[in-house]
Amino acid sequence: MYDFVIVGAGSAGCVLAARLSEDPDARVCLIEAGPADDSEDIRVPATAARLFRTKVDWDYDTHEEPYCGGRRIYLPRGRVLGGSSSINGMVYTRGARADYDGWGQPGWSFAEMLPYFTRSEDNERGPCEHHGVGGPLSVADGRSRNPMSEAFVRAACEAGFGLNPDFNGPSQEGFGRYQVTQRDGSRCSSSVAFLREAERRPNLTVLTEARVHRIVVEAGRAVGVVGRRPGEDFEIGVEREVVLSAGAYNSPQLLMLSGIGPAERLGRLGIPVVADHPLVGANLQDHPQTWLVFGHSQPVSLLEAGAEHNVGLYLRERTGMLTSNGPESGGFVRTARAASADPDLQFSCLPVAFTEGGLGTPSGHGISFGACVLAPRSRGEVTLASSDPTAKPVITHRYYEDAADLETAVEGVRTALEIARQPALAPYTETALAAPVSDSDTDLRDYVRRHTQTLYHAAGTCAMGKVTDAELRVMGVDGLRVADASVMPRLVRGNTNAPTIAIAEKASDLILGGSLPSREKISDQVR
Template identity: 90%
Template sequence: MYDFVIVGAGSAGCVLAARLSENPDARVCLVEAGPADDSEDIHVPAAAARLFRTEFDWDYDTHEEPHCGRRRIYLPRGRVLGGSSSINGMVYTRGSRADYDAWGQPGWSFAEMLPYFKRSEDNERGPCEHHGVGGPLSVADGRSRNPMSEAFVRAAQEAGFGPNPDFNGHSQEGFGHYQVTQRDGSRCSSAVAFLREAERRPNLTVVTEARVHRVVVEAGRAVGVLGRRLGEDFELRAEREVILSAGAYNSPQLLMLSGIGPAEQLDRLGVPVVVDQPLVGANLQDHPQTWLVFGHSRPVSLLTAGTEHNVRLFLRERTGVLTSNGPEAGGFVRTRAAFAEPDLQFSCLPVAFMEGGLSAPSGHGISFGSCVLAPRSRGEVTLASSDPTAKPRITHRYYEDDADLETAVEGVRTALEIARQPALAPYTETALAAPASTSDTDLRDYVRHHTQTLYHAAGTCAMGRVTDAELRVMGVEGLRVADASVMPRLVRGNTNAPTIAIAEKASDLILGVPPSPQETPGPARRAVSNP
């Protein structure tokens, strides 16, 4: 018996376990389906792609995507302590102030969320109006600074885009180097940041390799979870609350397996209906990404990571290629001057990134491209079976709204313009993945057949639809969801930092802590025309 049972030890779950167990009288249990994060590949930043389709990955795919050539698109998700923060690209961005304000949920404006971002943060640049120090999450400037990443930023400026030294400052717009969640050159996952200290507390129990099958609901209240661990069934009881932090795919799946979801679908699969909630699993959003890939002969890509020189640099100085987070540099762009916020985000990888990272590069290369930041298209997560070990049926429906496709096409046009600049000339010798021409037809065809996920799934247990503004599941007492699935709309940027901030706020909501004082909004931003 515990006070709180948290399902999922990912970006949000580790935060909740740490914050809730700060109260010595609270008995907290954190349950994770995957193993401990003790693989060296997790903690060496440049090794992230080696974790794909291993024991540390849920290894999901979309169903056939109707607007992407009916392809099934690979969706890696962390299945390990730290969740996706143990296998991601470590980019620390928060999104736009306007994103949170547009959620329209009391207590969730950007001014109200900024204190939670700053509470987590230990930024090596020091404190300022935008950043905090002293928190558990180390945020640092990248130590790799690959020459290709530097060249990409210079090329973007040659193409007419301005610089941006801090994408979490006054404005997102412009190009520069990302800050990363690293500590002393190693990955600082949510498990490293929040769980390591907390695990020592006698009131926190962490259970790994334990697959939760469903939430137990009695008389309209969540009282625990059932699952299976190492071949044996288990039950964990929660006197106060069950909290799902299993992510945008698994949290709605668990709700539906527990009888909370679309009644018609649940009836069809033989799942007893507890609450008819048709919006569970709906509203699925992601940032569809389209990469250009070029090969060259210069030995500076991530393929050099295993050389004796680079291994020595990492072990002795905690610098060099092995500290690369992958997307070292990037930028935010408005495709129309009339837009108040960026609608494209660019990323640059110092490696030939083919087939969503599932194809090993045969030579040195560079990859860069953009994602659609504010997609209008919506997908869904549904049950494929009542068997709790079956993978959910995921359909993102990328580009169902043609406006998303047109934005993606503009992103490819802009990436091609950047590729033509002198700074990138040494690294764009051979096109390995690029459109056949710059015609609208060829660009659209390229986008449809080369789009990948940017790993930013959100929205499937959205506030105002499935959960209320305190993240309580509507229709069931004692049950909350706290992860990226509660976002009503996807933020314009990477989702790890926002998910951690959501969990920080969730811990206060659960414990009844008064909200932090709101931050004073920054000055109004001047509109800048997009070149």
């Protein structure tokens, strides 16, 4: 029996476990379906793609995407301590001020969220009005500085775009190098940042390889969870709250398996209805990304990361290619199509030939860059395949269902082609490995449909105002909250790891009533 049970030890769950256990009188249990994050491929930034389709990946795919030629699109998600922050590209961006203000939820404006970003942050550039220091999450300038990543920024400037030294500063627009969640050149996941120290507390229990099957609800209140670990079933009781932090795919799946969801669909699967919630699993959003890929003869791509001198650099100095987060540089662009004053495209550049959604093996040196649609209008959904809790959910993003998203993506490819023509990129764009056959609207649309991939930013499936209230409580069920990217009513314009951590920071204050014990008390407890 615990005071709090947190389901999912990802970007949000690790934060919640750390913050809630700061109260020494609170008994906290954090449950993770995957293993501990002890793989060297997790710690070394440049080897993240080697984790795809392994035991630390939920290994999801979309259903046949009707507006992308019926393709099934690979959706890697972390199934390990740290969740997707243990396998992601480590980019630290927050989105636009208007994203949070536009949610229309009390307490969630950008001005009210900024203190939660800075509370987490330990930015090596030092404190300012936009950044914090001293928090658990290390935010740093990338150490790889691949010449292709630098050339991409110069080429964008040659194409007429401005420089931006801080995408989390006064403005998003412009091109530059991303800051990353790294500590001394190694990945600083949510697990590394928040859980490492918290695990030493006697009031925090962390269970790995323990898959929750459903939430137990009695008389309208969540009273525990049931699931299975290798060789045994388990049931864990809760006195205060169950908090779902399983992500935009798994949190709605768990709600539906527990009888909280669209009553008609649940009935067809033989799942007893606890609360009729038609919008659980709806409102699914993501940033659809379209890459251009070029081959060249320069020995500077990440294919060289495993060379002896690069391994030596990493071991001795924590610098060099093995510190590359992948998308080292990029930028934000506001096109003429933008519906607001904020960017509608985000560009990323990878110093490697990126093929098959990261599953392909490059045959030679290359560079990849392209744009995602930042404010998509299309909406997908997560549904159940069966009442078996081990069955994968059915995920349909419906990328480009709204034709406006397709036209914005076309502008992204057109802009990427213009950047590719600039002198700074000439040494790295010798051969087009993946590019449209022409820049006609027809060919660009066809290319987008055939080559779109996820940018790994799923959100919205347990949205505030639809599934939860503004305090993240599931409407109609007591003692149950959701705290992860699924609660975003609308996807932010940027990478989702930092916003998810900030959501969890705020959720911990909501749960604890805004009061935390003193740091001295915490230190005494750890000692």
